[in-house]
Amino acid sequence: MRIQAEHLSYTYNAGSPFASAALKDVSLTVEEGEFFGIIGHTGSGKSTFVQHLNALLRVPTSLRKYRKKRKDPPSNTVLKVGDFDLTNKKTDFNALRSKVGMVMQYPEYQLFAETVFDDVAFGYKNFAPEKPTKEQIENAVRDALTIVGLDFDEVKEMSPFDLSGGQKRRVAIAGVIVTKPEILVLDEPAAGLDPLGKQEIMELLHRLHSSWCRTVIIVSHDMDEIAENCTRVAVFSDGEVKYVLPPKELFTHSEELLSLGLDVPLTAKICLALKKYGIDLKCDFTTEDFLKQTLALAGKGVKE
Amino acid sequence: MKDVAFGQYYPTKSFVHNLDPRLKIVFLIAYIVAIFLAANFVGLACCLVVLMLAIGLSRVPVIRVFKAIKGILFLIIFTTLLNLLFYNGETVYAEWWIFTITKEGILFSAFLVVRLILLITCSSLLTYTTTPVALTDGIESLLYPLTWIKFPVRELAQIMSIALRYIPILIDETERIMNAQKARGANFETGGLMSRVKAVIPVLIPLLLSSFRRAEELGDAMEARCYTGGKKRTKYKKLRFTWRDLLAFLLIAALIAAVVLAKVYLGATV
């Protein structure tokens, strides 16, 4: 499924003294199969944007609403996820949500059921078009728990609240991907985890990307993570999209990114520092390529 | 979002904003007394004039203040209809089945509507012009005499102040959890009563757990900052009276006098 947004705007508390424009005429396309990164500060509009993707925030549809807010209706707003037209209020949003999984920040805080099994099954039961059989549910939950790296038989009867932090997060992710969504959106999936936990989550995302979820979108502050994993990156700032580029090209704009107050990957920082010594190192900003290019530059060759 | 949802404080600088919160509370009570003392439309008109003056001085848009009525519109319509149709008056205009519309009924309903509207708007003016924090300070200060009978006023104020700090956070959190469960197919909008009650559980439990977690962490943080309960604490903020407070006091006193005079010389409408 392809995500296509054109001229998308959104204002919180429109018409009140607290009104704030979160998205200003954003156009962005995410192709099927991408591992897409979204970066930007808190309040840059990135969360507002991703919440549109499974209709947690709606594109205002009725003209009346616009007149009330004394605004012209954006006749040209387009928001499509696959065949779902999100500007049409007759769209089956429930079906959309089963296809677009959304993992919020600190998803472990949304766990609620008595057992891990029930919590993971929650989404599956909600989205099933007809009442699923016990067997179907069990299979789905087993698959979901297995792919996030947990032992189904070991954890199914446990209370999700008795698990460790990293395990809780994986259960929460299992609860989202249990419907095998084609698009998976994650807001800061590794926030608050220690380095090892982070690594595990990134491995899990690649596992999902190569199996269930054709498209993965991550919102992240960790530029090393972005440079290492993403096919393309969108930079949000002040409700607008400043860049949409592959990391390889994006981080050649390191100075601009830093001036926006954003971070850049370590490799880009080193490249920037090297410029002072008259060395223009070309690499795609992954650690692997950085090492390769640096060693090549020094004529050391590369050990394959 | 959270700012609108709670407190409705309208941030600006004005005469009314700058009044001492304690006095504002006292004035509100005095104003409400005036509304109830007013026995005829002249008295109510005086109240309205004072209210409009206060709104003008507060720099809060008039429409915003009166929007507060929306919340109790149903109540107003309901009581008005009830009085209009059932009031036992003498001059009967119309009669149908068990309903009678009388001159007195119309007057009384109209009187009641004005009273209710004044009541709501003046209260909302207080919350529009006073930050929740100042309000808490004011209440604490007004209740201070109760410490004589060992009533834990300071602890109560502490609880209120913490509640004010955390209510917006919890509203935000509720929204976040609801979104998370919606994304997992939870349905809060349709369905019968039972299914709606059931739909709340996936929101309520995480919310409760997170509140407990917050409470625990906050407790630790407070203790680490040497909190041991209300004893032996000092207080940084002190409220001070200014010329504005005196002016407002005179205005309210004049209002009560006017209302009482109107009652004595013009008699009661109802």
Place this chain on the structure above:
Amino acid sequence: MRDMNAIEFENVSFSYEEGGTFAIKNLNFAVEEGEFLAVLGHNGSGKSTLARLSNGLLEADSGVIRVFGEQLTEKNLFDIRKQVGIVFQSPDNQTVASIVEDDIAFGAENIALPREEIGKRIDFALHAVGMEEYRHATVSRLSGGQKQRIAIAGVLAVMPKVLILDESTAMLDPRGRREIIDCVTRLNKEQGITVVLITHFMEEALRASRAIVMNRGEIVMQGAPSDIFERHEELLTYNLTLPLIGRICRDLRAGGMPVTDTLDVDRLAKEIASCVSKQST
């Protein structure tokens, strides 16, 4: 007694459940006055328990804890807490008031300071964290990093001699983390406040004068941060990873480029540059 230890643990053990596994196991260690100590360890290694024991939020099962030479008991808890302040993890769960200055006043009110003194303390604390212009701001409108700086200011208002940051950066974005680390580094240098920084971000330990690594309630490594990072194989066994820059240095060396271990970007660039220019001449 110029070299008095700020905090001293002597054979301290603690477990959350009676008979359960030890969160802190027979621990001996000391924080010197005026130092900047980093405490590293993966989640659940006991490092947060260490913080809570240090100012009596938790009571040790056995062993002795001393703060500036004085043994921590139930009686002097209040006085000890005046000397050891803790900033916690969540920016949202440690403020008690909605307005910045009211929150900072809280600790000073608790130790019953007179009003004028509280005002001075607020000035001092806001200045120390570089947030003077936010005195009357609403806490909920601040960024995560700013909220944590307010939390630090709230602790500073009590004027503790030791400041413990219990994973205070874990929930922040990179900018917020930088703000906090810069802030405590300055406090340590300029105000002479002893800082104990508990974290699992290895990069943050760089500013510290000394680092200890905890695992299963015990101290398993200690020394200068750069020395600890050199022992990367060992770090891995404690579920810690080398900071990325450390890994890059190591891999460059493995590829035959003679760079020394450094955690400073500019220095690494300089070394790479000199290797490259040697090659070309």
